[in-house]
Amino acid sequence: MKVAIIGKGNLGSHLHNALQPTCDMQWYGREFPTTIDADIVIVSVSDDATLKVISDVHAPFVVHTAGAVAMANLERTGVFYPLFSFTKEAVVQWKDIPFLLECSREEDMPVLEEITRLIGARAFHITSEQRTKLHAAAVMVNNFTNHLYTLAKEHCQHYDLPFEVLHAIMRQGPDKAIALGPKTAQTGPARRGDDRTIKHHLEQIQDPTTKALYELLSENIKKRYEL
Numbered sequence: 001m002k003v004a005i006i007g008k009g010n011l012g013s014h015l016h017n018a019l020q021p022t023c024d025m026q027w028y029g030r031e032f033p034t035t036i037d038a039d040i041v042i043v044s045v046s047d048d049a050t051l052k053v054i055s056d057v058h059a060p061f062v063v064h065t066a067g068a069v070a071m072a073n074l075e076r077t078g079v080f081y082p083l084f085s086f087t088k089e090a091v092v093q094w095k096d097i098p099f100l101l102e103c104s105r106e107e108d109m110p111v112l113e114e115i116t117r118l119i120g121a122r123a124f125h126i127t128s129e130q131r132t133k134l135h136a137a138a139v140m141v142n143n144f145t146n147h148l149y150t151l152a153k154e155h156c157q158h159y160d161l162p163f164e165v166l167h168a169i170m171r172q173g174p175d176k177a178i179a180l181g182p183k184t185a186q187t188g189p190a191r192r193g194d195d196r197t198i199k200h201h202l203e204q205i206q207d208p209t210t211k212a213l214y215e216l217l218s219e220n221i222k223k224r225y226e227l
Helices: 010-019 047-056 106-119 128-158 163-180 195-204 208-224
Strands: 002-006 024-028 040-043 062-064 077-082 098-103 122-125
Touching: 002 010, 010 024, 010 106, 040 047, 040 106, 047 062, 077 106, 077 128, 098 106, 098 128, 106 122, 128 163, 128 208, 195 208
Parallel strands: 002 024, 002 040, 040 062, 062 077, 098 122
Antiparallel strands: 077 098
Protein backbone atom coordinates (compact mmCIF):
# COMPACT_ATOMS: atom_id res chain seq x y z
CA MET A 1 0.00 0.00 0.00
CA LYS A 2 1.22 3.51 -0.87
CA VAL A 3 0.90 5.71 2.21
CA ALA A 4 1.81 9.38 2.62
CA ILE A 5 2.03 11.11 6.00
CA ILE A 6 1.99 14.89 6.39
CA GLY A 7 3.40 15.84 9.77
CA LYS A 8 6.67 15.06 11.52
CA GLY A 9 5.53 15.65 15.08
CA ASN A 10 5.06 13.07 17.82
CA LEU A 11 2.27 11.06 16.20
CA GLY A 12 3.46 11.49 12.61
CA SER A 13 6.89 10.15 13.57
CA HIS A 14 5.47 7.08 15.30
CA LEU A 15 3.08 6.32 12.43
CA HIS A 16 5.92 6.61 9.91
CA ASN A 17 8.13 4.26 11.90
CA ALA A 18 5.30 1.75 12.35
CA LEU A 19 4.24 1.66 8.69
CA GLN A 20 7.63 1.95 6.99
CA PRO A 21 8.42 -1.81 7.10
CA THR A 22 5.20 -2.82 5.29
CA CYS A 23 4.15 0.18 3.15
CA ASP A 24 5.53 2.28 0.32
CA MET A 25 5.99 5.46 2.37
CA GLN A 26 6.16 9.18 1.68
CA TRP A 27 6.75 11.49 4.63
CA TYR A 28 6.40 15.27 4.60
CA GLY A 29 6.78 18.05 7.13
CA ARG A 30 5.71 21.67 6.72
CA GLU A 31 6.54 21.56 3.00
CA PHE A 32 4.50 19.08 0.96
CA PRO A 33 3.33 18.76 -2.65
CA THR A 34 -0.28 19.68 -3.30
CA THR A 35 -0.72 16.57 -5.46
CA ILE A 36 0.33 13.30 -3.83
CA ASP A 37 0.33 9.89 -5.51
CA ALA A 38 -0.72 7.55 -2.70
CA ASP A 39 -3.55 5.21 -1.77
CA ILE A 40 -4.07 7.25 1.38
CA VAL A 41 -2.70 10.52 2.77
CA ILE A 42 -2.66 10.78 6.58
CA VAL A 43 -2.62 14.38 7.83
CA SER A 44 -1.09 14.51 11.31
CA VAL A 45 -0.68 18.20 12.17
CA SER A 46 -2.07 20.54 14.83
CA ASP A 47 -5.84 20.72 15.23
CA ASP A 48 -5.91 24.32 14.01
CA ALA A 49 -4.00 23.46 10.82
CA THR A 50 -5.71 20.16 10.01
CA LEU A 51 -8.59 21.25 7.76
CA LYS A 52 -6.42 23.81 5.93
CA VAL A 53 -3.82 21.15 5.08
CA ILE A 54 -6.52 18.72 3.95
CA SER A 55 -8.02 21.35 1.65
CA ASP A 56 -4.59 21.99 0.10
CA VAL A 57 -3.92 18.32 -0.72
CA HIS A 58 -5.11 16.65 -3.90
CA ALA A 59 -5.13 12.87 -3.44
CA PRO A 60 -7.66 10.05 -3.84
CA PHE A 61 -8.20 9.53 -0.09
CA VAL A 62 -7.18 11.98 2.65
CA VAL A 63 -7.73 11.42 6.39
CA HIS A 64 -6.66 13.21 9.55
CA THR A 65 -5.59 12.12 13.03
CA ALA A 66 -7.15 14.91 15.13
CA GLY A 67 -9.41 13.89 17.99
CA ALA A 68 -11.30 17.18 18.30
CA VAL A 69 -11.70 18.00 14.57
CA ALA A 70 -14.74 16.83 12.61
CA MET A 71 -14.38 14.88 9.40
CA ALA A 72 -13.65 17.15 6.42
CA ASN A 73 -16.39 17.91 3.91
CA LEU A 74 -14.86 16.01 0.99
CA GLU A 75 -16.02 13.17 -1.24
CA ARG A 76 -13.35 10.71 -0.03
CA THR A 77 -12.06 11.53 3.41
CA GLY A 78 -12.02 10.16 6.91
CA VAL A 79 -10.54 10.15 10.39
CA PHE A 80 -7.74 7.90 11.66
CA TYR A 81 -7.46 8.92 15.31
CA PRO A 82 -5.43 6.97 17.87
CA LEU A 83 -6.75 7.68 21.35
CA PHE A 84 -3.37 7.84 23.03
CA SER A 85 -0.76 10.38 24.12
CA PHE A 86 2.35 10.23 21.91
CA THR A 87 5.89 11.45 22.60
CA LYS A 88 8.69 10.90 20.10
CA GLU A 89 11.08 9.51 22.69
CA ALA A 90 8.60 7.05 24.25
CA VAL A 91 8.22 3.45 23.06
CA VAL A 92 4.70 2.70 21.79
CA GLN A 93 2.92 -0.61 22.39
CA TRP A 94 0.54 -0.47 19.43
CA LYS A 95 -1.48 -3.53 20.46
CA ASP A 96 -2.92 -1.57 23.39
CA ILE A 97 -3.95 1.50 21.36
CA PRO A 98 -7.49 2.03 20.01
CA PHE A 99 -7.82 3.76 16.62
CA LEU A 100 -11.14 5.55 16.14
CA LEU A 101 -12.07 5.29 12.46
CA GLU A 102 -14.56 7.22 10.34
CA CYS A 103 -15.05 7.49 6.57
CA SER A 104 -17.22 9.57 4.27
CA ARG A 105 -17.62 6.44 2.10
CA GLU A 106 -18.13 3.04 3.66
CA GLU A 107 -16.12 1.50 0.79
CA ASP A 108 -12.97 3.20 2.15
CA MET A 109 -13.24 1.78 5.67
CA PRO A 110 -11.27 -1.41 4.76
CA VAL A 111 -8.28 0.81 3.91
CA LEU A 112 -8.23 2.31 7.42
CA GLU A 113 -8.83 -1.12 8.94
CA GLU A 114 -5.90 -2.56 6.99
CA ILE A 115 -3.54 0.22 8.11
CA THR A 116 -4.66 -0.33 11.70
CA ARG A 117 -3.96 -4.06 11.26
CA LEU A 118 -0.50 -3.38 9.80
CA ILE A 119 0.33 -1.22 12.80
CA GLY A 120 -0.94 -3.92 15.15
CA ALA A 121 -3.52 -1.72 16.88
CA ARG A 122 -7.29 -2.04 17.53
CA ALA A 123 -9.96 -0.50 15.27
CA PHE A 124 -13.22 1.08 16.43
CA HIS A 125 -15.86 2.64 14.15
CA ILE A 126 -16.69 5.98 15.82
CA THR A 127 -18.54 9.04 14.45
CA SER A 128 -17.19 12.60 14.70
CA GLU A 129 -19.76 13.46 17.37
CA GLN A 130 -18.84 10.42 19.45
CA ARG A 131 -15.12 11.07 18.97
CA THR A 132 -15.21 14.66 20.27
CA LYS A 133 -17.01 13.44 23.40
CA LEU A 134 -14.43 10.69 23.90
CA HIS A 135 -11.67 13.26 23.32
CA ALA A 136 -13.02 15.40 26.18
CA ALA A 137 -12.97 12.34 28.45
CA ALA A 138 -9.42 11.54 27.32
CA VAL A 139 -8.29 15.03 28.34
CA MET A 140 -9.72 14.40 31.81
CA VAL A 141 -8.07 11.01 32.36
CA ASN A 142 -4.72 11.89 30.79
CA ASN A 143 -3.95 15.61 30.51
CA PHE A 144 -5.60 16.68 33.75
CA THR A 145 -4.05 13.86 35.79
CA ASN A 146 -0.63 14.69 34.35
CA HIS A 147 -1.10 18.32 35.40
CA LEU A 148 -1.83 17.10 38.92
CA TYR A 149 1.43 15.14 38.79
CA THR A 150 3.20 18.40 37.92
CA LEU A 151 1.59 20.21 40.87
CA ALA A 152 2.48 17.32 43.20
CA LYS A 153 6.10 17.40 42.01
CA GLU A 154 6.33 21.15 42.60
CA HIS A 155 4.85 20.63 46.07
CA CYS A 156 7.54 18.03 46.81
CA GLN A 157 10.28 20.29 45.47
CA HIS A 158 9.07 23.14 47.68
CA TYR A 159 9.62 20.96 50.75
CA ASP A 160 12.74 19.23 49.34
CA LEU A 161 10.98 15.85 49.30
CA PRO A 162 11.83 12.96 46.89
CA PHE A 163 9.13 12.83 44.21
CA GLU A 164 10.10 9.26 43.28
CA VAL A 165 8.41 7.92 46.43
CA LEU A 166 5.12 8.72 44.67
CA HIS A 167 5.95 6.69 41.56
CA ALA A 168 4.42 3.45 42.88
CA ILE A 169 1.07 5.04 43.70
CA MET A 170 1.11 6.93 40.37
CA ARG A 171 1.39 3.59 38.57
CA GLN A 172 -1.16 1.88 40.81
CA GLY A 173 -3.96 4.41 40.32
CA PRO A 174 -4.76 3.85 36.62
CA ASP A 175 -4.52 0.05 36.87
CA LYS A 176 -6.86 -0.02 39.85
CA ALA A 177 -9.36 2.32 38.19
CA ILE A 178 -9.48 0.05 35.13
CA ALA A 179 -9.76 -3.15 37.20
CA LEU A 180 -12.38 -1.96 39.71
CA GLY A 181 -14.00 0.98 37.93
CA PRO A 182 -13.01 4.52 38.94
CA LYS A 183 -15.86 5.12 41.38
CA THR A 184 -15.14 1.92 43.32
CA ALA A 185 -11.38 2.55 43.23
CA GLN A 186 -11.64 6.03 44.80
CA THR A 187 -9.87 6.34 48.16
CA GLY A 188 -8.39 9.16 50.22
CA PRO A 189 -9.47 11.68 52.87
CA ALA A 190 -12.27 13.21 50.77
CA ARG A 191 -13.73 9.75 50.05
CA ARG A 192 -13.71 9.04 53.80
CA GLY A 193 -15.07 12.47 54.72
CA ASP A 194 -11.89 13.10 56.75
CA ASP A 195 -12.15 16.89 57.04
CA ARG A 196 -9.36 17.12 59.62
CA THR A 197 -6.78 15.64 57.21
CA ILE A 198 -8.05 17.83 54.36
CA LYS A 199 -7.69 20.94 56.54
CA HIS A 200 -4.15 19.90 57.52
CA HIS A 201 -3.18 19.37 53.87
CA LEU A 202 -4.58 22.75 52.86
CA GLU A 203 -2.45 24.40 55.54
CA GLN A 204 0.66 22.77 54.06
CA ILE A 205 0.04 23.50 50.36
CA GLN A 206 1.76 26.81 49.65
CA ASP A 207 0.72 27.52 46.07
CA PRO A 208 -2.71 29.25 46.14
CA THR A 209 -3.83 27.79 42.80
CA THR A 210 -2.91 24.27 43.89
CA LYS A 211 -4.65 24.83 47.21
CA ALA A 212 -7.84 25.98 45.49
CA LEU A 213 -7.76 22.97 43.16
CA TYR A 214 -7.20 20.57 46.07
CA GLU A 215 -10.18 22.08 47.87
CA LEU A 216 -12.40 22.01 44.77
CA LEU A 217 -11.61 18.36 44.00
CA SER A 218 -12.08 17.34 47.63
CA GLU A 219 -15.52 18.95 47.75
CA ASN A 220 -16.46 17.33 44.45
CA ILE A 221 -15.44 13.88 45.70
CA LYS A 222 -17.39 14.34 48.95
CA LYS A 223 -20.47 15.42 47.01
CA ARG A 224 -20.12 12.45 44.64
CA TYR A 225 -20.19 10.04 47.59
CA GLU A 226 -22.75 12.11 49.54
CA LEU A 227 -20.41 12.74 52.47
